[in-house]
Amino acid sequence: MVEVGKTLDLTAIRTAHERIRPHIHRTPVLTSSRLDEASGASLFFKCENFQKIGAFKARGATNAVFSLDDETAQRGVATHSSGNHGAAVARAAKLRGIPAHIVMPSNSAKVKVRAVETYGAHIVFCEPTEEAREATCAEVINKTGATLIHSFENENVMAGQGTAAVELLEDVPNLDFVMCPVGGGGLLSGTAVAAKSMWPKIKVIAVEPVNMDDAAQSFRAGRRIVTEKKFTIADGLRTNVGEPNFAIIQRYVDDIVTVSEEAIVSAMRTIWETMKIVIEPSAAVPYAAILERVIDVGGQRVGIILTGGNVDLDALPWNR
Secondary structure, eight states: OOOTTTSOSHHHHHHHHHHHGGGSOOOOEEOOHHHHHHHTSEEEEEEGGGSGGGBTHHHHHHHHHHHSOHHHHHTOEEEEOSSHHHHHHHHHHHHHTOOEEEEEETTOOHHHHHHHHHTTOEEEEEOSSHHHHHHHHHHHHHHHOOEEOOSSSOHHHHHHHHHHHHHHHHHSOSOSEEEEEOSSSHHHHHHHHHHHHHOTTOEEEEEEEGGGOHHHHHHHHTSOOOOOOOOOSOGGGOSOOOHHHHHHHHHHOOEEEEEOHHHHHHHHHHHHHHHOOOOOHHHHHHHHHHHTTSSOOTTOEEEEEEOBOOOOGGGOGGGO
């Protein structure tokens, strides 16, 4: 791992943007007068649910895969992922014409397994624990010589994720806040570096489920805390923040707040009904913080990254 902070800067993020531009969508920024009125703020939603593979993960994975030299790339790439990152790596590998090996927990959402299969990657299932994922992925790499594309502890991935914030701030300058969810911290790292570099006065706020609040605990304590994984409907955030990511978070992020499961479901449904767009639970987490009023955004211009829209339609939370 390259020393954090030495290479993840706005130049690296802009370089990533140039590299991945032919392979991703420049996603739209949507607004809603009804949600503005309800929140007392001006909200600008960066719709990564319209991104390739249905999530922002296409950005980081594509940058990481296309950053590899030809000799390394030909040996293939590997990762462990419950879904969106796996699909993103599989797609990027297909675009580059190299093998991809995706280790997935046996309880991964069907919609996300199908997405990985669509891109022709080799899937290896494992027990749904972090230890099993890492061990299985290490075995695959040992057998194949593939390069690990970690979903967040990889600066090329972080730089790629930061391109969403670059586009948001190019399209909507003078934001007071930018908000995104935090799981491993890849998106948050890239977003924070991009936002603070482009607009130093902006406040970067991360949001996570109260059931998976390791990043918030770590932020308050000033040191990385690893917590036991509990259930959260926001399955994309069911991971502890990465060590290199936390170092960047400490330097650039203004606050990390938590929201209840009920608020996540309510935020998800509100966005579906009001904006007429499909988002997954993880994407609803930042708006849940506004809905639950855990942060005060009154009178402010707020950018919100809607991270993805890959939902198992047979298991919608309001149909249970």
